[in-house]
Amino acid sequence: MARIEVALPNRLFLKLLLAFWITTSLIVGSVILIPKVLQPQDLQPLKSWQQEFLLKAARRLETLPIRDLDRFADMMRHRIHPAEDKGKRPPGPGMGPLRDDRFRFHLLTLDGRPLGHEAKRLPRAARRFLLENEALTPMAFYSIRSVIFGPEPLTLNGQPTLLLVEMKASHSRSWILYLQENPLMFVLLVALVSGVIFGLVAWHFGRPLNALRLTALQLGHGDLDARVEPRILARRDEVGQLARSFDTMAHSVSTLVREQQRLISDISHELRTPLTRIQLALALAKRKGQASNELTRLEQQAAQMEGMIQELLQLSRLNSQVTDTKQRLNLGDTLERVIDGAAFEAEQAGKRLEVTLPQGLTLNGCETLLQRAVENLLRNAIRYGNQQIRLSAWRRGERLNLRVEDDGPGVPPEQLEAIFKPFHRVSKARDRQSGGWGLGLAIVQGAVTAHQGQIRAEIGVLGGLCVTLTLPIE
Structure with a gap:
């Protein structure tokens, strides 16, 4: 019965799989965990000064004469230019809630729809507050550039309304919140992390493979003593196995070439001995007056053979002079x-x-x-x-x-x-x-x-x- 062997995954496979798994886990984990980490930091209970500010602002707005509620809502929404920022601090005593230019006011219906002719221009932080606080529970939502807090119920022009306050404020926040509000930076960070991981993997395998390539080029150019560096031979993965196999092959090739050179050289030397005797015998025969056309032809053939042996010796010694x-x-x-x-x-x-x-x-x-x-x-x-x-x-x-x-x-x-x-x-x-x-x-x-x-x-x-x-x- 034929024997069936099951090959276990090799180290190279496991390293590549591990690198891919780690990178994928980081990306997927970031996508899943970031919203969960952000939730307790974005939405927080109202602070006392925020509650007081909402009450004062609502009561003050209820005393104002309003003819067109939508136009009034647009006016209150654009009280502050987005570039203005005077720091994070509650309004001081003696300042009326409508006189502080750090605040903008957003008026909503009871079901959370913004009032006004430009309702679609609601700031992104306000839209996120309404999205994450569907129950319209009084809470504070912190973004990078502002704080949204409310809502506070009030009645304007006989219509029940909700008041949402936007306060321009710069405050330190977690870098995770910054990435959530800037998807491009998140993508760049993921690309950077994955690039570093796979770059290290590529360097880990590419450097020894390049050294192996250079050694192969040296061997191909005739350097029969070219061998792989010991540090690569000491590796325990497939690259190390490849390097050891290459060294074994290089040793075999070097041995075969040198044996061939030695064989050609030995044969050439051995042929010279009888050839010298033949030339000596021909010279003695000529000296004894036995010259003939046959002897002349033999002498020419012997000279040609000597030339061939000389060229064979040159060819065999040539490769030994490569290095x-x-x-x-x-x-x-x-x-x-x-x-x-x-x-x-x-x-x-x-x-x-x-x-x-x-x-x-x-x-x-x-x-x-x-x-x-x-x-x-x-x-x-x-x-x-x-x-x-x-x-x-x-x-x-x-x-x-x-x-x-x-x-x-x-x-x-x-x-x-x-x-x-x-x-x-x-x-x-x-x-x-x-x-x-x-x-x-x-x-x-x-x-x-x-x-x-x-x-x-x-x-x-x-x-x-x-x-x-x-x-x-x-």
């Missing part, structure tokens, strides 16, 4: 010996080498690898070019470009990307009789990769192969 300490190089000084040797070879072959190297071009790199790459390109161009070979260099931004081109038969467009693969040969123009085993351009690509650069092959303006190296200056 060599780079130094500041002057391009002209670094390539001087290579250019002199290539110019001599081109002259012996009846060809012309043109060199354009501006003064002062510098870069951080490995001198040996750079010399080997340019030397292989120049020899390749001299071998297959007809009359003209051109070497040029220039700087573009933070990159240095090196280009070698010739006027030879070139390479078919469909093979331009494949010529940098080891042992790849272009069958028509570059046969074995012309020399080479398809390792020269592979060595060039390895040297460029070691410098974290790029290489591109195309058909040049001279009609032959054009290879451009793009290397970082720093």
Whole structure:
């Protein structure tokens, strides 16, 4: 019977779930609890001075001659400009209730409807008072800018009426009340809290993942010793598991690559021993006067095999030099010996080498690898070019470009990307009789990769192969 395993939720899942749950709980809890917290603070019993003020104001209003009750209600409602504010204090003795400009008076019907032609312009604090005090019980309602207290029954122009007083007053209130009266600020606070929570979660996971990405880039650029930081490996969540798995993979890749390099190097060395004996036997045979066409052909094949072994050794050692300490190089000084040797070879072959190297071009790199790459390109161009070979260099931004081109038969467009693969040969123009085993351009690509650069092959303006190296200056 097949065994069924039930996977438990992992730590990463639980952390994300917890962050979402906490944020959602805060938002929902705030929406539910704020009205409950506000209720006992907004509506409070009347204070003694408020009760006295209501009685005096009602009795004073009842003595006034009123012709139009609605117009009178509008007049009493607009006695104070909203910008006025003279602090919180009850009216002093000797001041009549209608002479204090801190107060506005709202007249209502017995069922709570405001009187007046502009009844819809009732202040928001008054509307909230009527909404939360449906029974019209004498209470005081505190908002940020005013206090509403009442109602007090009175009779105006023979009609039963209720009096509601609005007092302009600034007083300290809970920040929760402020958020309730300013929904935009409440939304911004919720966004801020949720942003901080999820920002911490993103930082908690994003920082180690970014470090892991940088380590992967280092490994991809040829640094076989690149490993994840110990603090990330010590994590007990899925990120730590990923880091440990990555380190295991990096160790395996590093071991395989080094074993491959060692194998190629060992094979090359082992092949050199019998090859040296063959060359020695051929030399002795020639010395004894046994020269023949067959011996000459064997000698040529032995020389070609020695060249192939030499290139294999260079290719195997190339990757081991990737992590060599780079130094500041002057391009002209670094390539001087290579250019002199290539110019001599081109002259012996009846060809012309043109060199354009501006003064002062510098870069951080490995001198040996750079010399080997340019030397292989120049020899390749001299071998297959007809009359003209051109070497040029220039700087573009933070990159240095090196280009070698010739006027030879070139390479078919469909093979331009494949010529940098080891042992790849272009069958028509570059046969074995012309020399080479398809390792020269592979060595060039390895040297460029070691410098974290790029290489591109195309058909040049001279009609032959054009290879451009793009290397970082720093």
